Amino acid sequence: MTGKPKKAAEINQMAHPLDDLLRTDRIPHIWCPGCGIGTAFSACLNAIKASCEDLDKVAMVSGIGCSGRGAGYIKLDSFHTTHGRAIPFATGLKLGNPELNVIVFSGDGDLFAIGGNHFIHAARRNMDITVICVNNLNYGMTGGQAAATTPYNAKTTTTPVGNPESPFNLPLMAYASGATYVARWTILHARDLTLSIQEAINKKGFSFIEVLSPCPINYGRRNKEKSLDTLKAYQDKSIIKNNAHPADLETDFSKSIVLGKFVDTDRLTCIESYDKTCRLG
Amino acid sequence: MKPSVLTGEHYMTGDEACAEGALAAGCKFFGGYPITPATEIAERMAARLPGVGGTFIQMEDEIAAIASILGASWAGVKSMTATSGPGFSLMMENIGLGIVTETPCVIANVQRGGPSTGLPTMGAQADMMQARWGSHGHYEIIALAPASVQEAFYQTITAFNLSEKYRVPVLIMADEIVGHMSEKVRIPEAKEIELISRLTPSGRKDRHKPYAAGPNGVAPMGAAGQGYHMHITGLTHDEKGYPAMSVDAHAEMMDRLMNKIRNNLDDIIITEEYLLDDADIAIVSYGVSARTSLAAVDEARRMGIKAGLLKLVTVWPFPEEKIRQLAEKVKGFVTVEINLGQIHLEVQRCAGGKAPAYLVGHPGGTIISPDRVIAMLQEAF
Numbered sequence: 214m215t216g217k218p219k220k221a222a223e224i225n226q227m228a229h230p231l232d233d234l235l236r237t238d239r240i241p242h243i244w245c246p247g248c249g250i251g252t253a254f255s256a257c258l259n260a261i262k263a264s265c266e267d268l269d270k271v272a273m274v275s276g277i278g279c280s281g282r283g284a285g286y287i288k289l290d291s292f293h294t295t296h297g298r299a300i301p302f303a304t305g306l307k308l309g310n311p312e313l314n315v316i317v318f319s320g321d322g323d324l325f326a327i328g329g330n331h332f333i334h335a336a337r338r339n340m341d342i343t344v345i346c347v348n349n350l351n352y353g354m355t356g357g358q359a360a361a362t363t364p365y366n367a368k369t370t371t372t373p374v375g376n377p378e379s380p381f382n383l384p385l386m387a388y389a390s391g392a393t394y395v396a397r398w399t400i401l402h403a404r405d406l407t408l409s410i411q412e413a414i415n416k417k418g419f420s421f422i423e424v425l426s427p428c429p430i431n432y433g434r435r436n437k438e439k440s441l442d443t444l445k446a447y448q449d450k451s452i453i454k455n456n457a458h459p460a461d462l463e464t465d466f467s468k469s470i471v472l473g474k475f476v477d478t479d480r481l482t483c484i485e486s487y488d489k490t491c492r493l494g
Numbered sequence: 495m496k497p498s499v500l501t502g503e504h505y506m507t508g509d510e511a512c513a514e515g516a517l518a519a520g521c522k523f524f525g526g527y528p529i530t531p532a533t534e535i536a537e538r539m540a541a542r543l544p545g546v547g548g549t550f551i552q553m554e555d556e557i558a559a560i561a562s563i564l565g566a567s568w569a570g571v572k573s574m575t576a577t578s579g580p581g582f583s584l585m586m587e588n589i590g591l592g593i594v595t596e597t598p599c600v601i602a603n604v605q606r607g608g609p610s611t612g613l614p615t616m617g618a619q620a621d622m623m624q625a626r627w628g629s630h631g632h633y634e635i636i637a638l639a640p641a642s643v644q645e646a647f648y649q650t651i652t653a654f655n656l657s658e659k660y661r662v663p664v665l666i667m668a669d670e671i672v673g674h675m676s677e678k679v680r681i682p683e684a685k686e687i688e689l690i691s692r693l694t695p696s697g698r699k700d701r702h703k704p705y706a707a708g709p710n711g712v713a714p715m716g717a718a719g720q721g722y723h724m725h726i727t728g729l730t731h732d733e734k735g736y737p738a739m740s741v742d743a744h745a746e747m748m749d750r751l752m753n754k755i756r757n758n759l760d761d762i763i764i765t766e767e768y769l770l771d772d773a774d775i776a777i778v779s780y781g782v783s784a785r786t787s788l789a790a791v792d793e794a795r796r797m798g799i800k801a802g803l804l805k806l807v808t809v810w811p812f813p814e815e816k817i818r819q820l821a822e823k824v825k826g827f828v829t830v831e832i833n834l835g836q837i838h839l840e841v842q843r844c845a846g847g848k849a850p851a852y853l854v855g856h857p858g859g860t861i862i863s864p865d866r867v868i869a870m871l872q873e874a875f
Contacts, residue, residue: 236725236736238736239736269719269720269721269723270719272718272719274565284725284727285725285727285736285737288723289723290718290719290722290723290724291723291724291725291726292565292568292718292725292726292727293725293726293727293728293729293737294561294564294591294728295561295587295588295591295728297557298557298558298561298588298591300558301525301553301554301557301558301559301561301562301565302561302562302564302565303565304525304551304553304558304561304562304565305523305525305561305562305563305564305565305566305567305568305569305573306565306566306568306569306718307565307569308523308549308551308562308565308566308569309522309523309549309565309566309567309568309569309570309571309573310569310570310571310717310718310719312719313569313718313719330554330555330558331554331558331561334553334554334558483551487544487549487551491544491550492544492545
């Protein structure tokens, strides 16, 4: 782009490079200023564009919550299901038509509290789907309650003096449950994240990517952390350490946050194994 | 490939016949979870589906089971699950998702005694109101009740046909007694079985609106992967499928969801009558209790009591008009069911005070004896 700077009104009318994948008639989206979901979502759309030849065969499934609204903005087959149930819905979708490339895009509360059981079982059976979890450390849509990912001692509306519980280590859970691709990035690492999602989509089997993302309105506000502070922390405290052992990935923001690709292995997918085991002539 | 339709005469249980009915109807996906007394449906599907090009998966719980069949249905595949009381309770939220997203699928509930864990191995018919109202919000749903093993076969086919035609989850409200009894079943030739599949969209794919309904209130349904780029949500939505958070949009969507059933009652409601034309007393029953009632009618007639039977094959939507008509001419109603008064309340409501309605009920665990029906006929009339 060259020439004189554009005025705000002109910029507003410019096409977004991802417009072809967006339901532009549903914009503006619901995400708050400073929220990181849009960046994670852009990374996901860019990765889909780069890795999926036939976009007709791509389907996105979301649960409920802020990140769960992702399915409502992608202009592909998209399903906004019930709270926690994106993964079993996606499982049926994939088994019903194995040609589909099924991507679950949802939040930490949806995938790991109410939907936690489905996550571990889909990983165990190596269901050939890609799960992207935007982890903003709390239930944003309902106003900032404690989640299964909220750091110890953090303040939320349901832990007003500090969280007495400890959070899940999501990559460890994915690894222990049998996922064949596990990575963690933050929205600050948008290029790494995009490439990682591309890899995950191309990867056969259960792929999981955790995306750390700020929630300035509901989480940051109560923990004296503006959106930029969170991004600064991502910059200062993150260490990229591919192949780090998933047991060493606890998210202790007072120390460091390990990012990277931790698992990339191969085993029979659920469908391959079913065909091999159950369709005996 | 093995045949989907096991043409011939068989001796099998109601659960097995339900599975065979599903296969004959073209079911190609079953997401299940074991529970007494419905497990045999899942077991039969696990053994049979891979041989007919279908897929069986045992999910981690009943919530996942029903979520998976909704997903499979949107992949364009006829899908089913089966459960009993506790699992049925767990499925309620996603039955609502099936209703509001208009997803064809079939859910069999082989009823056992409740509440809670109740009587796992013993029959009941006490989930009938849960079938009607168990998911939150207001809605219409279709529920059938087989009274024999042969009916378990045929009604499962009917359930799939209604589900595909009206894009609504259809419930097969069986009971442990029918589910576990063995009887002779005749399975016809495949070509003798009438099958209905969902209407599919035509026209430009980029202009497809997932909820733009035809004259009967039902929209053609595309499948994921066909290029329609649909958005499907459990939120109140407009005909494009987009969330629409307004009073008017909600009313419009709800009207259509209700009316696609209410305007087609003649097609959906199936009842059978026995000696009802000249009857003074109308016995209303369904499922295994309809067999109790049939025996009671014969015995009553031998005793000179003019009783007749209205057997509900379709329990929901309830045959309100039929009960209203009967209320004009009979001296009273007796509802026979293995619960403490559920369909009885509907009969009473529709009788509208024009004829008294009595219940022969039982809290669950056993079939009702015809003697109890006779005793009620003698006592009340």
